[in-house]
Amino acid sequence: MSLAESWQRAEVGGPKKALLITKSAVVVTMIKKAKRPIFIVGHEAVSETLSDNKALIDYVIQLAKNGKIPVVATAHIVGGFLKRDFEPASSMPAIDIANRLTDNEWKGFDGKGQYDLALLLGLPYYMEWILLNSLKHYAPSLKTISLGKAYQPNASWSFSNLTVENWTKNLGEIIGKLGGE
């Protein structure tokens, strides 16, 4: 199996496809290099569990804290963050945040300007696929990283299709390196 294959078979990518994240260091470097990163987190973050039995949202929070990345909680999951004493930068529908990321004039949640890196995690696969494709075409200055366990061809960077164990390991490494380990 090719590493760069869409997880949902029919959701094939276009001529421009995501580069594979072969090392967690790639993600760490991109986050550190970014001036204005944003982390878009979908509802599966509260329902998915990783191989160490921790909820995905706990990894999200740690990654956001270590990388100092503002979080947008999509769908209805803002309460899941607040319950864990973590305040997202915003609670906003996935469609709305993607729309704003394609607007050069948008000033972001803090009024300081458009974002230059978007990390995505926890959205339904096919919905992330199509939102990433919008960003690929209409937000040329934005780099996107899909942190889900399935290959997303429309991101700038994506993991290949991973087992839960490898996904857990990769997310753990990113969190660790961002935290200075």
Added chain:
Amino acid sequence: MSKKDVRLKVKELKTNTGVIKDLELSLGRIVDETWKEPLGPTPFPSVTALREWDMKLLKRYKPFYMPFCDMCCLCTYGKCDLTGDKRGACGINMSAQQSRIVLLACCIGTATHLGHARHMVDHLIEKFGRRHPIDVGGLNVEIEAPVIRLVCGVKPKTLGDLEDILGYLESQLTQLLSATHTGQEGSNLDFESKVLQAGMIDQVSMEVADIAQVSAYGFPKADPEAPLVGLGFGAVDIEKPVILVIGHNVVPSISIIDYLRDNDLADKMEVCGLCCTAHDITRYEKRAKIVGPISWQLRFIRSGVPDLVVVDEQCVRCDVLDEAQKIKAPVIATSEKNCSGLPDRTHDSVDDIIADLVSGKTPGALILDPDKVGEIAARVASQVAPARKRFKTLPEIKELIEKAKECKKCNECIRACPNMMPITEAVTAAGKGDLTKLAELYELCVGCGRCEHACSVGIRIHSFIVKAAEKQMKEEKFLVRSGRGAIQDVEIRNVGSPIVLGEIPGVVAIVGCANFPKGGKEVADITTEFARRRYIVITSGCSAMSAAMYKNDEGKTPYEAFQGAFEAGSIVNVGSCVANSHIAGAAIKIASIFAKRNLRANYEEIADYVYNRVGAVGVAWGAMSQKAAAIASGFWRLGVPVIVGPHGSKYRRMLLGRKEKEEDWCVYDARTGDKVYVGPVPEHLFYAAETKEEAMVMIAKLCMRPNDTTKGRAIKLTHYIDLHKRLYSTMPDDVHLFVRNHNDIPITMKDEIAKILEEKGWKETRIPDPTLLPRLIRKRKEE
């Protein structure tokens, strides 16, 4: 009718054969001079007649494109890569290409309803005559065809009058479709305007189809107490021969029911249906049954229950013939649009066709004469049933477990599943004798069968799921209110004021197909939640069925627990897909009956009224089809926002407002001509929600309108905030945008909201008489 080319009036004409008095001939279209309502500005609007209105909407709700494909493959210049800012060989860019595909989809959807309407009207004229009156509600419905009146400016009185309207619709559709050819339209916004035109044409088409069938077949006529009819697998009496009808065009099914009635067989045979034909058979015969939505096709056929499958048109699985053959059930195709590769036996003798179908000499037949279908279907089913003995293709449990052991755990089934259900895990458990995980997938499965085609070892996964849940499936027995058709004038009078003032918090139309992300339960949840909150909830199509499939603590289905009248706290099933026109019709009638606005060919003004005053929202949680796209676009042009489920993002274009941009949310005050900020109401025109919870909060939010009174706005805010707190566990962060003055604040939340307003630097604004149309300003402000 309003358009005419030549008119000839003769007071008295003496000829060799007699005297003719008061002869009036009009060449072109028939003129109805008895209708005193003045003709508005846009009778039979051309493709560009309402472009200005469209651009107003598109300025506020800018298209947000989400390309579903990066290429254009429509001509031999291509494939062209349109990534980023590249253009294709014809010069088209990505935005124009996406909107072009949206237009294509809407043209397909509109053509489907329009083709349906044309067939229905032609058939009914043949049966009942051109002079058969249009009657959708007797004395209870004076405005018999609000959409036709609004769009065309004519008042159809007979089936024959509908023919003229169909001519206009067909001409428009041809123009719209031609715009998608290479080298025609190049602007995405003009494509979008044409999408809205297609949607409007679709609404008229649906209305033509439904008022024709309601009038001629005697379906419930705007009846709030239309009968409760059986729904679900368990509602079908399998002791009788079973005829299954699938599709949307009820004509051949009516013929079957007529034959059974005429031959005293109605109680001896079972007629049941899937998808919208199912709705319409119950509107004709309350003993008929609805099996379920479109996604139940595979499971019901494989269960072996049908002795004969009759397909008409739209949303019929392309492999019905293969599946039916496996259970030894013949198939009769009845529509020119869906011949299924079967031999045309229309002109053969009835006895010959029956003999061939019963003996299995031929697996099916194309019969384009509905009258013949009735007799053949009844006789074939009754002869086939004893021999078939409910032959099914579901595996036995032992066989299932043995086959499940062959699973290679390659996950190809999951990768083929639209909802990525945990199939591997369930099949693995089944291989160990535990079928519970397979059974759990039953309610979530959309029934597409893609998993089976992906399996390299030939595990028939969908059948496994159905088998594991067989007991549950057989117990599915619910009641749904048969489609009532139009809304009565008196109902509109009763609720017009509270809707427009905002005191009924909204009208929520739950419509469309069954491509749900997490099963039909979510539709049932949304339906009952808003009915409990005393919104007016309207249902139609497959969603109307899914909403019925869950019972409350007292064992009652939603249609038993809530009234069917168009009033607060009701659940109103209008009927099949084409009955969606009655939802638009109700909104239009509020403007006409309650507000006394002229509706005749006055589209822009009425849409402006609906947009600014009628807090209606469409929800198509499982929308999958091109028809659903067309239906939605008809609502957008009328100013009614539509929410789809996450799969709806694949429609590749949303129409999104930006609530923080104050300049986008100004209207004219029709009293003074002032431009007034009214807040982002409604915030979006077309929007895909990720979860049911998100959708529910958005429904409440999108019901707000600039015209809400303070009391009405306070009620709407109460629901919005309450749902947000319950489902998001927080106060919404945009509540300040919806408070215009302190009286808008829900009384129980005064302190909490006052604090937010202070933090946000909120300023009071006034409530105008809102309009987007400068021509409706009654008194211009002095320069």
